[in-house]
Amino acid sequence: MLIKQVTIYHLEMPLKTPFKTSYGIMHTKSLCILKIVSDDGLEGYGELEAFSAPWYTEETTNTASLIIKNHLLPMLKGLDIKEPSQINQLFQVVRGNEMAKSAVETAVWDIFSKLSGQCLTAYLGGNQGDIPVGVSIGIQKDTTELVRIVGEYVRAGYTRVKLKIKPGSDIESVRQVRNEFPDLTLMVDANSAYNRTDISMLKKLDQYNLAMIEQPFGVTDFVDHAWLQKQLSTPICLDENIRSVSDARQAFELQSARAINVKIARVGGLDEALKIATFCHENGMIAWCGGMFEAGIGRAHNIALAARTEFTFPGDISASNRYFEKDIIKNDFKINNGKITTPIGSGIGVDIDQKKSGILL
Numbered sequence: 511m512l513i514k515q516v517t518i519y520h521l522e523m524p525l526k527t528p529f530k531t532s533y534g535i536m537h538t539k540s541l542c543i544l545k546i547v548s549d550d551g552l553e554g555y556g557e558l559e560a561f562s563a564p565w566y567t568e569e570t571t572n573t574a575s576l577i578i579k580n581h582l583l584p585m586l587k588g589l590d591i592k593e594p595s596q597i598n599q600l601f602q603v604v605r606g607n608e609m610a611k612s613a614v615e616t617a618v619w620d621i622f623s624k625l626s627g628q629c630l631t632a633y634l635g636g637n638q639g640d641i642p643v644g645v646s647i648g649i650q651k652d653t654t655e656l657v658r659i660v661g662e663y664v665r666a667g668y669t670r671v672k673l674k675i676k677p678g679s680d681i682e683s684v685r686q687v688r689n690e691f692p693d694l695t696l697m698v699d700a701n702s703a704y705n706r707t708d709i710s711m712l713k714k715l716d717q718y719n720l721a722m723i724e725q726p727f728g729v730t731d732f733v734d735h736a737w738l739q740k741q742l743s744t745p746i747c748l749d750e751n752i753r754s755v756s757d758a759r760q761a762f763e764l765q766s767a768r769a770i771n772v773k774i775a776r777v778g779g780l781d782e783a784l785k786i787a788t789f790c791h792e793n794g795m796i797a798w799c800g801g802m803f804e805a806g807i808g809r810a811h812n813i814a815l816a817a818r819t820e821f822t823f824p825g826d827i828s829a830s831n832r833y834f835e836k837d838i839i840k841n842d843f844k845i846n847n848g849k850i851t852t853p854i855g856s857g858i859g860v861d862i863d864q865k866k867s868g869i870l871l
Contacts, residue, residue, distance in 0.1 A: 511591045511621060512549040516583055518558075518575060519543040523805060523834050530649040532676035532703035533565045539803045539833070540571040543862070544578070546617040552624050555858060556617030557808035559775035560609040566802075567609065567750070567776065574610035581607075582614050594619045598781035608753055608778035615779030616811050624857040630810070631852040631859075634780070636817030640849035643816070644670030644824040645832065646699065646801065649679050653686045660687050660694075669848035670695040670824040672724070676703040681714055688718045695824070699724035702750065706734060715744060721823070722747040722769050722796070735766040745769050749800060753777055755785040762793050769796035769823070774811055776802075787820035799825030806830060806839030810858035813843070817852050824848070838862055 520542050529536045542558035558578070560569040581604055591597070597615040604611070623633035631638050645668045650656040660671055671691075673683060675698045688696060697720050704712060704726045715723060722745040727734045729750035739746045745768035748761050752770055754777060761767045770790050774783050790797035799816035802808065809827060816825045827850060830842035837843075839860040843850055853859025 511618075511625065512588070513546055513586050513591070514549050514551075515547040517545045518578065519545070520571075520575075521805070521838070523838075525803075525833050526831075526835055528648075529803075529833070531674045531699075532649075532701045536561070536803075538562075539805075541805060541808075542571060542575055542613065543805075543807055543838070544613045544617050546614075546621060548621050548625075550625070552621050554617040554619070554621035554624070555807045555862070556613040556615070556620070557775075557804060557811070558609060558613040559802040559804060559808055569607060569609045574607065574613070577604070577607045577610040578614060582610060586614070591618065594622045595781045598779055601778065606753075609775045612775040612777075612779040615781065616774065619780050619811075620857045627856065629852070629854055629859050630814040630857055631817045634784070634814050634818060636814060636852070637819065638817065638852050638854065640846070640851050641813065641817050641827075642669065642824040642848055643827040643845065643850045644668060644672060644695070645828045646672040646826050647674065649674050649676060650683075653683050656683055657686055657690050660691065664691060664694065666829075667845050667848045668828075670697070670721070672696075672826065673698050675700050677708065677711075681711060684715065684718050684720070695721050697721040697724065697747075699749070700726045702727060702729050706737070709738070709741065712738065713741065716742055720744050724769075724771060725749040725751070732760055732764050732766040735761075736764045739765060739767065745796065747771055747796070749773070750776070752786065754782055755789050758786045758789050758795075762789075762795060767795070769798070771800040772797055772815070772821075773800040773802055774815060775808070776800075780811065780815060783815055784818070787815075787818060791820040796823050797821055798823035799827060801826035801828070803833055805834070806837045806843070806860050807858065807862075809843055810839075810853055810860045813850060813852050814858065
């Protein structure tokens with residue numbers, strides 16, 4: 511496959527409600543949609559998930575766009591691509607910039623699955639049908655509001671809920687949610703808000719039957735996470751630390767975590783995500799698919815990945831109406847009894863709605 515044309519569309523999508531984490535409050539999501547056209551006329555779509563500011567990783571929408579235009583796309587000019595995994599290997603000479611790489615690589619996967627005449631789920635080896643999913647809830651103004659919001663999502667069919675926490679908004683929030691929903695699969699995500707001095711509080715989380723505690727310590731740390739995991743019965747999950755299968759191997763060898771949040775954009779694309787999932791499966795670690803406030807293109811890629819059997823825990827793949835008033839795709843993803851249905855159309859199986867997205871194709 512040869513790449514004939516590439517177009518990048520820049521979007522600014524307002525959130526339905528502000529989303530608060532230990533990093534700060536987000537009101538809008540900046541993103542880019544990448545359209546690649548092959549020499550056969552097939553179109554592949556990828557989504558750039560970097561945020562407008564470098565608070566999650568060092569990448570931003572603007573910097574990643576420049577990397578794509580000035581470094582990644584020139585490497586593909588005139589290249590006869592034999593298989594999508596070739597892109598991951600080719601991009602290894604570019605340090606970091608995983609989200610930029612992922613936007614390009616996922617679009618190539620979309621084209622190759624269309625070339626094969628399959629949906630991306632089947633092309634990746636996943637099971638078509640319904641897959642269980644969960645929802646992530648930001649820090650709220652008080653616990654009463656938090657319990658109310660959790661209740662709304664439970665009634666909507668979500669069976670797994672993740673609570674964002676930070677110092678001052680942790681134990682009491684977890685306690686009240688657990689008291690109200692004793693059988694709910696519940697986990698927390700700290701986004702690196704704690705350190706060793708918070709050990710007494712973190713130990714208290716053990717009593718609430720949590721599925722896991724995500725990223726309590728620093729984004730490059732493995733040693734302190736290993737120290738903490740030895741003192742907790744609740745599994746630790748790593749997120750921001752994991753950029754490659756080598757990072758997953760390091761977490762396993764040091765016993766820093768028992769679970770990995772696999773985000774396609776954070777690890778540079780689907781090829782690396784599949785390697786991480788395989789490693790987790792072979793070594794008894796929980797693998798699950800995380801979310802990055804994706805619009806419909808990115809969500810479709812997530813669903814295809816999460817349909818693989820290695821993903822044994824519900825991912826952060828919520829309905830299309832979870833974050834945005836209107837998504838950019840024609841057929842919205844909906845939740846039914848805590849599950850979402852994999853698209854059956856060719857490739858990622860969704861089409862951009864030009865009226866809703868403002869993208870003129």
